[in-house]
Amino acid sequence: MSFSSQIQAVAYCRTPYKQKFGIPRQPGLVNAARGFVELQAPYNDIDTVRGLEQYSHLWLVFCFHENLAQGWKTTVRPPRLGGNEKLGVFATRSTFRPNGLGQSVVKLHKIHQRKGYLALEISGMDLLDGTPIIDIKPYIPFSDSVPEALGGIAHEAPELTKVEFSQHAKQQLVNYEKLEQYQHLEELIIGVLAQDPRPAYKKAKTDPKLYQVALYDLDILWRLAEIDNDRIIDSEDTI
Numbered sequence: 653m654s655f656s657s658q659i660q661a662v663a664y665c666r667t668p669y670k671q672k673f674g675i676p677r678q679p680g681l682v683n684a685a686r687g688f689v690e691l692q693a694p695y696n697d698i699d700t701v702r703g704l705e706q707y708s709h710l711w712l713v714f715c716f717h718e719n720l721a722q723g724w725k726t727t728v729r730p731p732r733l734g735g736n737e738k739l740g741v742f743a744t745r746s747t748f749r750p751n752g753l754g755q756s757v758v759k760l761h762k763i764h765q766r767k768g769y770l771a772l773e774i775s776g777m778d779l780l781d782g783t784p785i786i787d788i789k790p791y792i793p794f795s796d797s798v799p800e801a802l803g804g805i806a807h808e809a810p811e812l813t814k815v816e817f818s819q820h821a822k823q824q825l826v827n828y829e830k831l832e833q834y835q836h837l838e839e840l841i842i843g844v845l846a847q848d849p850r851p852a853y854k855k856a857k858t859d860p861k862l863y864q865v866a867l868y869d870l871d872i873l874w875r876l877a878e879i880d881n882d883r884i885i886d887s888e889d890t891i
């Protein structure tokens with residue numbers, strides 16, 4: 653059998669996530685992340701989304717475009733297993749897969765339209781800024797939600813780590829949050845850092861390294877703090 657298809661992006665996703673490091677590993681984990689699915693011609697006709705406003709959530713089918721050059725792997729080491737065990741690519745949500753396609757459910761807030769521009773305002777995405785969107789479909793609860801489903805190694809949402817801000821970072825946040833483009837910034841930073849984005853092999857160790865996560869045009873500098881045996885991520889600074 654053979655099959656061939658020429659797939660094109662119908663849209664590109666605008667998100668606060670400017671680099672892969674720090675992006676949540678699944679959608680719905682950081683709801684303060686707001687973004688836009690910007691439809692491209694000829695799909696930016698309002699008729700393509702007629703009726704979509706009746707749905708609260710969407711499926712986005714997209715391309716892991718930043719990883720395409722690295723091809724796919726038969727097995728991968730899921731971060732959930734500490735990076736030590738291998739599972740088959742089709743048993744994981746790895747980004748290194750044949751055809752490089754991903755899928756995520758996101759919340760739909762609003763449809764924006766003006767001359768030549770059509771965009772869906774969304775939240776909770778796990779996508780890099782600029783990700784090509786291959787298809788958009790409404791999420792249908794009666795069929796897409798399976799409460800009794802088994803979740804394999806990912807049965808529950810990841811444990812969250814407490815996040816604290818330095819005095820300097822707190823002051824900067826107050827100023828940034830006055831600007832429209834940084835609304836929900838504190839909530840976004842907390843949501844992202846609470847996932848502890850460090851590589852799986854680092855997590856068991858004390859870790860003095862200063863890390864950086866790029867959100868919007870800001871570099872968020874943070875490090876792991878040891879306080880009363882709890883693992884605390886202390887957001888040091890925003891630049």
Ligand code: SAM
Pocket residue numbers: 672673674675676677678679715716717718719745746747753754755756778779780782783784
């Ligand atoms: N929910 C999707 C799925 O299951 O198909 C994606 C899961 S995948 C594990 C999520 C990760 O993909 C993010 O944490 C980020 O590191 C990476 N990612 C997101 N957008 C990407 C892109 N355009 N190119 C490459 N990697 C991307």
